[in-house]
Amino acid sequence: MTSTMTALFGGAGPAWELRQVPVPRPGPGQVLVRARAVALNNADAAMVADADPTNGGTGKEYQAGYEFAGEIAAVGSGVDTVTVGERVMGTSPASFAQYVIADHRHVVTVPDELPYEEACALPTGLLTEHGALTAGGFRPGQSVLITGASSSIGLIGIQIAKALDAGQVIATTRTAAKADLLVRTGADTVVATGEEDLTSAVLHATGGEGADVVLDHVGGAVFAAALPATRVDGSVVNIGRLDTAATTIDLDALSYRHLRLRGVSFGFTRAAELGEVIAAAGRQLLPAVADGRVRPLIDSSHTFATATEALDRLRSHQAHGKLVLVVP
Numbered sequence: 001m002t003s004t005m006t007a008l009f010g011g012a013g014p015a016w017e018l019r020q021v022p023v024p025r026p027g028p029g030q031v032l033v034r035a036r037a038v039a040l041n042n043a044d045a046a047m048v049a050d051a052d053p054t055n056g057g058t059g060k061e062y063q064a065g066y067e068f069a070g071e072i073a074a075v076g077s078g079v080d081t082v083t084v085g086e087r088v089m090g091t092s093p094a095s096f097a098q099y100v101i102a103d104h105r106h107v108v109t110v111p112d113e114l115p116y117e118e119a120c121a122l123p124t125g126l127l128t129e130h131g132a133l134t135a136g137g138f139r140p141g142q143s144v145l146i147t148g149a150s151s152s153i154g155l156i157g158i159q160i161a162k163a164l165d166a167g168q169v170i171a172t173t174r175t176a177a178k179a180d181l182l183v184r185t186g187a188d189t190v191v192a193t194g195e196e197d198l199t200s201a202v203l204h205a206t207g208g209e210g211a212d213v214v215l216d217h218v219g220g221a222v223f224a225a226a227l228p229a230t231r232v233d234g235s236v237v238n239i240g241r242l243d244t245a246a247t248t249i250d251l252d253a254l255s256y257r258h259l260r261l262r263g264v265s266f267g268f269t270r271a272a273e274l275g276e277v278i279a280a281a282g283r284q285l286l287p288a289v290a291d292g293r294v295r296p297l298i299d300s301s302h303t304f305a306t307a308t309e310a311l312d313r314l315r316s317h318q319a320h321g322k323l324v325l326v327v328p
Contacts, residue, residue, distance in 0.1 A: 001023060001073060001074075001099075002023060003022060003023060004020050004021065004022055004023060005020070005021060005022075005023045005097055005098035005099050006018055006019070006020060006097065006098050006304060006328055007019055007020075007021050007063050007064075007094070007096060007097035007098070008063070008064045008065065008096040008097070008304060008307055009061055009062065009063055009064065010047060010048045010051050010052075010061070010062055010064050011051040011052075011053070011057075011058070011059060011060050011061030011062055012053070012059075012061060013052060013053070013054050014048065014049075014052050014054060014055065015048065015307075015308040015311055016048065016064055016096070016307050016308065016311065018304060018305070021063075021097075023098075023099045024099065024101045025074070025076075026074055026075060026076035026079075026101060027076050027077075027101075028076050028077045028078050029076060029077075029078050029079060029103060029104055029105075030075075030076040030079070030101055030102065030103060030104060031072055031074070031075050031076065031079060031082060031088075031101075031102055031103075031104045031107060032072070032073045032074040032075070032099055032100070032101055033068060033070045033071065033072060033073060033088060033090070033099065033100045033101075033102060033107070034070045034071050034072075034073040034098065034099055035068045035069070035070040035095065035097065035098060035099065035100050035120075035327045036069060036070040036071070036116040036120075036326070036327055037068070037069050037070070037116040037117045037119070037120040037301075037324055037325065037326050037327060038065050038067060038068045038069075038095055038096050038120050038324070038325050038327060039067040039068075039120045039121040039124075039296075039322050039323065039324050039325075040067075040310055040311070040314050040322070040323040040324075040325070041066055041067060041124055042314070043066065044064060044065065044066070044311070044314065045311065045314050045315050047062070047064065048064075048311065062094070063093075063094035063096065063097060064094070064096040065093070065094060065095035065096030065097070065100075066091055066092065066093060066095055066124065067089075067090075067091050067095060067120055067121070067123050067124050068089065068090060068091075068092070068095040068100050068102075068120050068123075069087075069088070069089040069090075069110060069116045069119035069120035070087075070088065070100070070116065070327070071085055071086065071087055071088070072084050072085060072086045072088060073099060075104070076104075079104045081104050081105075082104060082107065082109075086109065087109065087110040087112075087116075087119075088107040088108065088109060088110055089107065089108060089110050089119040089120060089122060089123050090102050090106045090107030090108065090123050090278075091106055091123045091124055091127070091274075091278075092106055092268075093268060096304075096307075096325065097327075098327055098328065103271055103274075103275065105271065105272070105274070105275025105276075105278065105279065106271075106274060106275060106278055107278075108123070108278060108279075108281075108282035108286065109282070109286065111286060111289055111290035112290075113290050113291075113292070114289060114290070114295075117298065117301055117324050117326065118295060118296055118298065120324060121152070121296035121298060121321075121322035121324055122156070122289065122294075122295075122296050123278070124153065125152065125153045125155075125156030125157070125160075125296065126156065126160070126278075126281045126282075126285055126289075126294070127266055127274070127277050127278045127281050128153060128239060128264070128266060129153065129156055129157035129160045129161075129215065129239075130160055130277070130280065130281035130284065130285060131264055131266055131277040131280075131281065132157075132215050132237045132239050132262075132264050133160065133161065133164065133213065133215065133237075134277075134280065135235075135237050135262045135264050136213040136214070136215070136235035136236075136237045136260075136262060137213070137235055137260070138161075138164070138166075138212070138213045138235075140164060140165035140166070140167075141165065141166075141167045142166060142167055142212035142213055143166065143167050143168040143169075143170065143206055143211045143212045143213070143231075144161040144166045144168070144169050144170070144211060144212065144213050144214075144215065145170045145171075145172070145202055145211035145213070145214045145215070145226060145229065145230070146158055146161070146169065146170070146171050146172070146187075146214075146215045146217070147172045147193075147198075147214070147215070147216045147217055147218045147222050147223075147226060148172065148173075148216075148217035148218040148222070148240065148242045149171030149172055149173060149182055149187065149190075149217075150171075150173040150178040150181060150182060150320075151217055151240075151242065152296065152297065152299075152319070152321050152322045153217065153239075153240070154171070154215075154217050155181075155182075155185050155296075155297050155321065156294065156296060157215055157217075158171055158182065158185045158186045158187050159185060159186055159288075159293060159294040159295070160285060160288075160294055161186075162186040162293070163285065163288035163293045163294050164284065168188050168189070168205070168206070168211075169186060169187050169188050169189075170187065170188065170189045170190075170191060170202055170205055170206075170211060171185075171187035171189070171190050171191070172190070172191045172192075172193050172198060172218075172222070173190065173191075173192060173193070174192065174193055174194040175192055175194050175195065176190070176192040176195060179192065181297075181320070185297075188205075189201075189205040191205075193222060193225075197225070198222060198225040198226065198229060199225045199226075199228045199229045202226075202229035203228075203229060206231070209231050209232075210228070210229050210230045210231040210232070210234060210257070211229060211230055211231060211234060212230075212231050212234050212235070213234060213235050213236075213237070214226045214229070214230050214234070214235065214236040214237065215237055215239060216236060216237065216238045216239060216240075217239050217240040217242055218240070218241070218242045218243045219238065219240065219241035219242065219243050219244055219245055219246075219247060220241070220243030220244040220245075220246070220247050221243070221247065222243060223236075223238060223247050223249070224247050224248060224249045224250065227249055227250065227253040227254055227257070227259060228250065228253040228257070230257060230259055231257070232257045232258055233257075233258050233259075233260075234257070234259055234260070235259065235260040235261075235262065236259055236260070236261050236262070237261075237262045237263070237264060238261075238262070238263045238264070239264055296321065296322050297320065297321030297322065298321050298322055298324055299313070299319040299320050299321040299322060299323050300313065300319070300323060300324070301324045301325075301326055302323065302324065302325050302326070303325065303326055303328065304325060304326075304327065304328055305328075307325055310323045310324075310325060
């Protein structure tokens with residue numbers, strides 16, 4: 001193992017820059033992963049913007065990235081869940097580098113059938129969507145409404161719901177142009193929220209009952225419209241705010257339908273909780289990943305040298321699926 005590595009840093013301008021930095025060493029409970037591929041998330045673009053000193057940002061420099069796949073290169077004391085050489089995928093800050101330090105609870109085994117360029121694009125989607133379904137009390141046979149379903153994480157949510165035997169998956173997107181993609185991914189019904197009323201369409205698709213569980217990635221008016229589209233005693237779980245964090249809801253829809261509202265954010269500040277969410281997702285979903293029922297949609301692959309192109313693609317909101325960087 002070399003003593004230095006290539007990593008991507010933000011905080012010096014509107015894009016990442018390549019730097020040579022020391023290879024870190026795993027501490028107690030940590031693993032060191034030789035990354036082979038890493039994936040971009042919306043948070044990556046937000047962090048670059050917040051730190052960009054040329055446009056009013058903080059100028060605080062940081063090593064970028066959250067999502068990776070590779071092989072275990074070393075383990076810290078107290079780690080007996082993985083071994084050196086094992087193929088893993090996981091989530092950790094500062095993952096856009098040749099070597100990544102991660103909590104041993106935040107990685108799972110990569111099935112032999114899965115290439116690294118796909119594996120790196122799965123951890124955030126698996127843990128978030130499975131964790132949200134769990135928070136919503138999902139049971140096999142129930143109907144699931146997924147808003148913002150054409151997002152990279154929403155597409156994984158559709159596949160997870162089907163793999164866990166959802167009775168019906170209803171997916172929303174702003175325009176009907178992405179309806180075919182959602183149907184190919186596994187959606188039974190597609191609602192184009194820019195062209196039809198979400199509440200009416202979902203009630204029609206469910207015989208007037210509404211969806212049992214809602215996974216909301218949009219917020220704003222879509223979140224509000226999802227409440228009266230949820231079955232009595234159903235659950236609405238907010239995951240993201242692709243539209244806006246602010247909304248006005250009808251409290252009658254909430255109260256008269258006896259709905260349960262949950263918000264989830266599986267961050268690194270609760271390491272043990274995140275580990276439990278990742279472990280549960282791994283136990284239930286790795287067989288579906290291995291046999292192809294759950295796979296990420298990859299928009300395009302890039303290199304560290306062309307990472308700015310990937311970042312621009314992310315900012316454009318035109319990507320269909322995940323953006324991946326192959327690690328040098």
